[in-house]
Structures are given as C-alpha cells and as structure tokens.
Amino acid sequence: MKVSNMNTLIIYDSKFGNTGNVVQAMTLALKNYGVVHAVSVDEADIYTLVNAHKVNLLIIGCPTQKHNISQGMLKLLDTIPPQALMGLPTATFDTRFTTPRWFSGSAAQKLSSLLNEKGAHIVVEPQSFYVEEAEGPLRIGELDRAAAWAQSLVEQLATPA
Helix, strand or coil, rough: CHHHEEEEEEEEEECCCCCHHHHHHHHHHHHHEEEEEEHHHHHHHHHHHHCCCCCEEEEEEEEEECCCCCCHHHHHHHHCCCCCCCCCCCEEEEEEECCHHHHHCHHHHHHHHHHHHHHCCCCCCCCEEECCCCCEEEEHHHHHHHHHHHHHHHHHHCCCC
C-alpha cells in the first residue's frame, strides 16, 4: 500500500476533551499520509463510514470509564453486524490513569476484543495515553506520543509482511 494514499477513519468518544485532544494530534500526524476523517461517536455509523470512505485504517478510542468502554462507544459497537469489518486494519486506544491496567482497566483492550469479533484485523497492541486526573489534563508528552503512534501505524501498514 502506498503511504501517501491512506484513508484513515478515527472514531472516538471524549468525556472531558482529553481523548479528543489525542485524536487531534493523531489527525495532524496522519494528514501527511492521506485523508483522515475524525468522527465523534455521537456522529458515527461505523459500517456506513468505513464503506463510504474506502478506509485503509480504522482507529477507535475512548476514555476508560469504570474499567470499561464508554457507554456511547459500546452503543455504537453494538450496531455493527458480525464480520462487518472483515480484515479491516484496525487499532484501538484509550485515555486512562497511569496505574497498572489490572487496577484501572483498559477500554482499548476491550475495544480490540470486540472489534476482533466483528472481523477487524487488529494491527497493533492496544495503546493507552495517560491523564493526570479524571478530568485531565493529559500527562506531558502524551500528545507527541499519540502522533508518533499514529505515524507508526501507517508505516507498519506500508511495510510488506
């Protein structure tokens, strides 16, 4: 796949703006590689968006809330038919506290499992970006880390297996 022709779709939920800030950093980094559509979970219909934009990479993220995926994201994922995302390169992320995952939970881990059940091809381990407090802010350096992570996804997809 040619890196400059990527069509990336990012679907996210953001309660206090931290996840939205991570998405902005990713979007800026990915614009160098092609078209990027960032859509809030409230505006998203995954199946239609994936097909309409001929997506090469789907990135989905939300805050970890009570050890789980946000309610808005769960509701959206429930609308996706089984195997609807068959083979689609997908990556997941969350925003959460820096405490160990077994203590805080990880929405990204759960997103990966649910999307895998829908047929998505999870291309990397789920990623967490860290907040200082429940309402933020993000820890220093997390936006740079988010941009670098997004770039690494595109580079990985462009590299032949």
